[in-house]
Amino acid sequence: MNNYMGILSAGWLIIGGALVLIAGTFQKVRRRIPELSIAIGGGATLLNGLLAWFYPLPKSGFFGMVWGGGIYSFLAAGVMLAITVGLSFLWRSHREGGYRGWEAFPLTLFIGAALSTLPASNHLLLSVVALETVSLGAYVLTGLSWENRYAPEAAVKYFLLGAVGFAFLLLGISYLYGLTGTLYLHHLWPMRWTAWHGNSLFALAMVLIAIGILFKLSIFPFHWWAPDVYGGATPSSAGLVVALGKLNAAFLAGVFLHYIHIPSDWLMGLASIAAISSLYGNLGALGQTSIQRMLGYSSIAHGSYILLGLVSGPEGRLQAWGYTLVYALTSTLTFGLLSLRAEPMEYKSLRGLGYNQPGYALAVAICLASLSGMPPLIGFFAKYGIFTAAFRAGYWLPSIVALIGALIGYFYYWRPIAWMYQAGEEIPIRMPALALSTGVLVGLGLLPMALWGWLDYLYGLAGLFLPRP
Numbered sequence: 001m002n003n004y005m006g007i008l009s010a011g012w013l014i015i016g017g018a019l020v021l022i023a024g025t026f027q028k029v030r031r032r033i034p035e036l037s038i039a040i041g042g043g044a045t046l047l048n049g050l051l052a053w054f055y056p057l058p059k060s061g062f063f064g065m066v067w068g069g070g071i072y073s074f075l076a077a078g079v080m081l082a083i084t085v086g087l088s089f090l091w092r093s094h095r096e097g098g099y100r101g102w103e104a105f106p107l108t109l110f111i112g113a114a115l116s117t118l119p120a121s122n123h124l125l126l127s128v129v130a131l132e133t134v135s136l137g138a139y140v141l142t143g144l145s146w147e148n149r150y151a152p153e154a155a156v157k158y159f160l161l162g163a164v165g166f167a168f169l170l171l172g173i174s175y176l177y178g179l180t181g182t183l184y185l186h187h188l189w190p191m192r193w194t195a196w197h198g199n200s201l202f203a204l205a206m207v208l209i210a211i212g213i214l215f216k217l218s219i220f221p222f223h224w225w226a227p228d229v230y231g232g233a234t235p236s237s238a239g240l241v242v243a244l245g246k247l248n249a250a251f252l253a254g255v256f257l258h259y260i261h262i263p264s265d266w267l268m269g270l271a272s273i274a275a276i277s278s279l280y281g282n283l284g285a286l287g288q289t290s291i292q293r294m295l296g297y298s299s300i301a302h303g304s305y306i307l308l309g310l311v312s313g314p315e316g317r318l319q320a321w322g323y324t325l326v327y328a329l330t331s332t333l334t335f336g337l338l339s340l341r342a343e344p345m346e347y348k349s350l351r352g353l354g355y356n357q358p359g360y361a362l363a364v365a366i367c368l369a370s371l372s373g374m375p376p377l378i379g380f381f382a383k384y385g386i387f388t389a390a391f392r393a394g395y396w397l398p399s400i401v402a403l404i405g406a407l408i409g410y411f412y413y414w415r416p417i418a419w420m421y422q423a424g425e426e427i428p429i430r431m432p433a434l435a436l437s438t439g440v441l442v443g444l445g446l447l448p449m450a451l452w453g454w455l456d457y458l459y460g461l462a463g464l465f466l467p468r469p
Contacts, residue, residue, distance in 0.1 A: 005068025006061045006120050009048050009076050010113040016040035017109035024102045034091035037105040041084035044112065048077035052454075058120075058462050064184065065123040071458040072120035078325035079247060082332050083112045086240035089336030101144050104237065111137035111244060119251040119321075124173055124183040131169075131252055135162050135216075138244045145234040154232030158241075161215070161225040169212025175205035176260075185259050193261035209256065210270070216249030217303035220277035227284070230296030238292060239335025242299050243328035246306065250324040253310050254317045258464060267311045268395065274311070275398035277304035278405030285412045289346050291338055294412055295331070298371070301405055302327050308402055309386040312393035314465045319385035322455055326382040327371075334367040347419045354421035365417045372413035373406060378451075385452065 004011075020037055023029045055069030090104050114133035121127040139162065143155025179202060180188060196202040211222065218226035233241055281300030288294040306327075309320030337360070354361040370379035383406060390399040459465065 004061060005051060005055065005059055006066035006072070007117070008051065008068065009044050009073070009080070009116050012047060013040065013044050013080075013109050013113035013116070016043075017106040017113070020109060021103075021106040024106065030102055033102050033105050034087070037109060038084060038087050038091065040109055041080055041087050041112065044116070045077050045080040045084055048073045048080060048116070052077060052458060056458055056461055060122060064186070065121070065126055066117060067120040067122060067462075071455070071462045071464070074455060074458050075119045075251070075321065075325070076116035079115050079328070080112055082243050082247075082325070082328040083108060083115075083240065085329065086237070086243065086332045086336065089236045089239070089332070089339060104141060104144050107137050107140060108240070111141075115244065115247055115251075118248065119255065121255070122185050124177065124185065127185075127252060127255065128170065128173060131248055132166060134244055134248045135166065138162075138241050141237045141244075142229060142233045142241050144237070150232035151234050154229045157225055158229040165212050165215025165222070167212075168208045168215065172205045172208030172210075172212060175201060175208065179205065185255060188259040197263050206260075206262065206266070213249050213253045213256075214273070214307075216245060217253070217307060218245070218300050219273060219303050219307055220280045220300060223277065223281070223300045223303075226299055227288075227293050227296040230299055231290055231293035233292070235292065235339030236336060238295075238339075239332035242295070242331045242335065246299070246303060246324055246331075247328050249303075250306050250310065250320055253307075254321055257310055257317060258314075268398075270311045271308055271390070271395040271398040274304040274307040275401035275405075277301070277307070278402040279408075282405040282408040282412075286408065288412070291347060291350075291416060292335070294416075295335065298409065298412070299331070301409060302331075302371075304402060305383065305386050305406070308390050308395070308398065312386075312389040312395065316386070316389035316393055317464070318456065318459045319382075319389045322452060323382040323386050326378050330367055330370050330379060334364070334371060337364050337367060347416055350416055350419045351422045352420075361420045364420065368413045368417055372410050374410075381452070 016037075017040075020033055020040070023036065024033055051069050051073035052071075055073070058067045058070035058072055060067055087105065087108055090108070111134050114130040114137075118127060118130040118134070121130060139155055139159045142158050143151045145151040177183060179196065179199075180191065182188070214222045230238055230242055278301050281297050281302075281304060284300065285294045285297035288297060306320050306324055309316040309323060312319075353364070366377065370377040373380045373383040375381075387399055387403060390402075
């Protein structure tokens with residue numbers, strides 16, 4: 001069992017995705033693809049949750065290439081929860097679009113298999129394959145639409161600029177392999193990295209890897225693709241695309257920062273970049289009239305909070321991973337609930353929603369409030385953990401600047417809520433079950449210690465709090 005624990009979830013999703021792909025070739029079965037995909041995604045969430053509960057101490061398998069149980073299954077459960085919610089919104093789009101684009105469902109399951117494996121990977125080659133599998137799937141999800149004329153352009157931009165970022169990352173990893181002579185991550189832990197800190201090849205490798213990760217996180221000044229891509233993607237899948245990108249980068253960056261000893265002045269430089277990016281993303285979102293472009297600019301700010309946590313030591317990486325899971329779920333819900341049309345909407349399109357569909361409007365308001373960091377929702381506690389870890393790590397000035405950016409975010413997140421409660425035309429809504437799913441955010445916000453306590457316990461059992469040798 002221990003040898004196969006790390007690939008149980010991935011195996012379940014790959015087999016399930018293959019079955020869905022085969023079923024889609026039959027016209028009569030195609031209508032049932034969404035329900036089958038959601039059941040497979042929900043099963044993967046439950047499976048990972050049970051593995052994290054019954055096997056809190058991680059076990060390595062497959063020649064030490066992948067970990068299973070503990071923190072790694074917990075992270076996979078969070079990933080699959082967000083993906084299952086994203087599949088629910090794709091279901092609505094699939095039904096209203098005449099059951100076209102069914103390929104998105106097996107593709108999303110394959111993405112889930114790769115993304116669940118990424119944080120559990122103990123091998124650089126496996127990490128790279130998982131990372132780019134997620135990215136390639138996200139490119140397709142961005143442009144897979146027959147009604148949105150902006151989606152193909154967004155997908156092409158995402159693919160071209162994503163390939164550039166991946167090229168930097170892959171080149172940096174190849175230099176790292178040349179320096180260390182190993183692809184196993186646990187071999188990097190006991191190395192005396194201080195002996196390499198003055199080496200130009202080590203510096204080049206770290207710079208290239210950092211550029212690739214900053215691209216994936218959409219951090220200033222490597223952010224320029226995010227507003228166009230997230231703002232032009234199909235609304236029902238845009239939240240899933242945002243979640244996949246952030247999870248992808250945060251998991252890989254957290255693993256690298258754990259195993260490789262980075263000089264403290266470099267970490268301060270990254271913290272400063274995160275602070276600048278927070279201001280840029282929040283200020284850029286202020287002037288947007290399109291809801292999706294506003295959320296696209298805000299994703300730059302959220303990426304900066306994740307980066308600030310990642311560079312803040314072991315506690316910060318824990319908080320960054322927790323924040324990324326919360327942001328993935330919340331952004332998927334927000335984009336999906338606001339996918340009222342096939343193309344991105346303006347603020348004014350929300351007029352009257354608060355009066356004509358009060359329950360649905362409340363769900364949208366809860367999601368936006370959680371993204372802004374309003375207590376007592378889970379988004380507040382996630383931000384609190386990030387900034388607390390950054391202050392404890394000594395990044396006072398970057399943390400204050402990023403906190404100012406976060407306060408600016410309250411204005412543009414609450415502006416759509418104000419538009420919903422202005423007089424306007426009635427908007428037909430047929431997503432009551434999905435609107436109720438925002439109760440997850442409220443529940444997690446009211447019981448944050450249950451989530452963070454479990455995450456902290458599993459993180460410690462995995463040895464991720466241990467000081468460097």
